[in-house]
Amino acid sequence: MTAAPTGGGALLTRRGPLRAPEATRSNALPAGAWWLWALGLATAASRTTNPLLLGLLVGVAGYVVAVRRTDAPWARSYGTFVRIGLFVIGVRLVFSAFLGSPIPGTHVLFTLPEVPLPDWAQGIRLGGRVSVEQLVFALYDGAKLAALLICVGAANSLANPARLLKSLPGALYEAGVAVVVAMTFAPNMVADVLRLRTARRLRGRPTGGIKAVLQIGLPVLEGALERSVALAASMDARGYGRTAQVPRAVRHTTNVLTLGGLLGVCAGTYGLLAAQGAVYGLPLVVVGLVAAMAGLRLGGARSVRTRYRPDRWGARAWLVAGSGVVVAVSMIWAGAVDGEALHPGVVPLVAPVLPLWPAAAVLIGLAPAVVAPAPPVVAGPRSKEVR
Numbered sequence: 001m002t003a004a005p006t007g008g009g010a011l012l013t014r015r016g017p018l019r020a021p022e023a024t025r026s027n028a029l030p031a032g033a034w035w036l037w038a039l040g041l042a043t044a045a046s047r048t049t050n051p052l053l054l055g056l057l058v059g060v061a062g063y064v065v066a067v068r069r070t071d072a073p074w075a076r077s078y079g080t081f082v083r084i085g086l087f088v089i090g091v092r093l094v095f096s097a098f099l100g101s102p103i104p105g106t107h108v109l110f111t112l113p114e115v116p117l118p119d120w121a122q123g124i125r126l127g128g129r130v131s132v133e134q135l136v137f138a139l140y141d142g143a144k145l146a147a148l149l150i151c152v153g154a155a156n157s158l159a160n161p162a163r164l165l166k167s168l169p170g171a172l173y174e175a176g177v178a179v180v181v182a183m184t185f186a187p188n189m190v191a192d193v194l195r196l197r198t199a200r201r202l203r204g205r206p207t208g209g210i211k212a213v214l215q216i217g218l219p220v221l222e223g224a225l226e227r228s229v230a231l232a233a234s235m236d237a238r239g240y241g242r243t244a245q246v247p248r249a250v251r252h253t254t255n256v257l258t259l260g261g262l263l264g265v266c267a268g269t270y271g272l273l274a275a276q277g278a279v280y281g282l283p284l285v286v287v288g289l290v291a292a293m294a295g296l297r298l299g300g301a302r303s304v305r306t307r308y309r310p311d312r313w314g315a316r317a318w319l320v321a322g323s324g325v326v327v328a329v330s331m332i333w334a335g336a337v338d339g340e341a342l343h344p345g346v347v348p349l350v351a352p353v354l355p356l357w358p359a360a361a362v363l364i365g366l367a368p369a370v371v372a373p374a375p376p377v378v379a380g381p382r383s384k385e386v387r
Contacts, residue, residue, distance in 0.1 A: 029372055030311035031164035033321045038155030040324025041365055043272055044331035045147035048342035049140040052354040053331075053362065054147045060365040061154040068368060069157050070375040081153025085146030092142030097130045101138065104347060105131025137346045163311060192220045250298055257295030264288025272332070282332070316371050323367035330361030 038061070045057050062078075069075040098112065112127035196216045197207045206212050265288035271281025334355065335342050341355040 029317050031159035033317040034159040035155045036321035037324035038151050040328040042148045042151035043328035047331045047335045050352050052352050054143050056362050058150050061151050064368045065154050065157050068372050075157045078153050078157040085149045088146050089142035092138045096138035100125040101134035103134045103137045105133035107132040133346045192223050254295050254298040257291045261288045261292025319371045320368045323364050327365045334358040
């Protein structure tokens with residue numbers, strides 16, 4: 001394959017411009033890579049209340065979702081998370097206005113009727129003065145939580161949940177199967193309800209009312225029971241639930257490592273999300289992950305199953321996951337070096353300023369839009385006319 005420069009500066013090959021390959025079953029990114037990328041952005045969002053940086057993080061996540069999500073049902077959840085984030089901001093503003101805020105303010109917008117409270121409720125007020133400073137503080141705080149939710153929504157839209165559960169260690173095999181069964185049960189039941197309602201409508205029968213619900217519900221439950229029996233029979237035929245014998249010492253060591261590692265991850269995650277715990281948060285997370293992975297590795301010795309077509313972590317997957325980690329580490333480092341830029345003041349009220357190198361670090365999160373395999377383009381009825 002040869003390459004030749006063009007007048008516009010784009011590098012062309014005999015197959016056309018160089019771009020990410022089209023996603024297939026063999027080269028699709030593992031779900032864990034998308035989650036690591038999204039959690040890196042969420043960690044960065046938790047380290048700042050600067051609305052400009054938070055907006056940049058949301059924009060990065062939204063752009064990657066727009067260019068790399070598929071037409072799968074779970075890919076439509078991103079808009080829901082965006083609406084939930086906006087709802088969280090609204091609730092935070094309403095609570096700040098009606099329940100008060102510890103932020104002192106001099107620019108009073110309006111005054112609500114204040115309800116007197118007993119002495120034991122000191123520090124809490126209902127109504128009273130509402131200042132610009134307290135609303136801006138509530139807006140910054142709500143925007144941080146909204147950005148966290150939107151980053152998690154990006155992972156939900158891009159990662160295949162079934163593939164993520166299939167990648168669980170052998171020690172969590174039973175839990176993963178239970179979650180997969182639960183996730184497939186609800187869509188099938190909804191499909192049965194829609195099918196029966198359509199059939200009744202075509203026959204001229206009513207689809208509303210108690211009688212119609214009972215007549216639709218019984219076939220749906222019957223179909224769900226038949227699927228459950230068939231699933232149990234197929235799982236039993238495939239030897240589901242068989243375990244190997246392991247020594248008692250190995251079982252005790254597995255429990256200690258797993259529980260200790262998970263506690264360390266929880267404590268370290270709290271340290272990363274809290275403004276004062278950045279020093280001990282990252283070491284605790286690393287130690288906890290190592291201990292938990294060792295425990296899960298030992299616990300997987302009980303499982304005698306084999307994995308069909310496991311996900312491969314190639315260079316693209318590591319680049320996607322690493323871009324999220326770089327964004328998180330850069331934001332944590334920026335908070336330790338220049339915390340004022342990440343947390344604009346509200347007393348006195350000042351306009352937020354976009355710090356340059358943290359913003360440049362956030363833009364590294366756009367790497368999946370370039371290196372991740374592109375979803376296949378579905379040819380529509382007008383696509384032939386365009387070509």
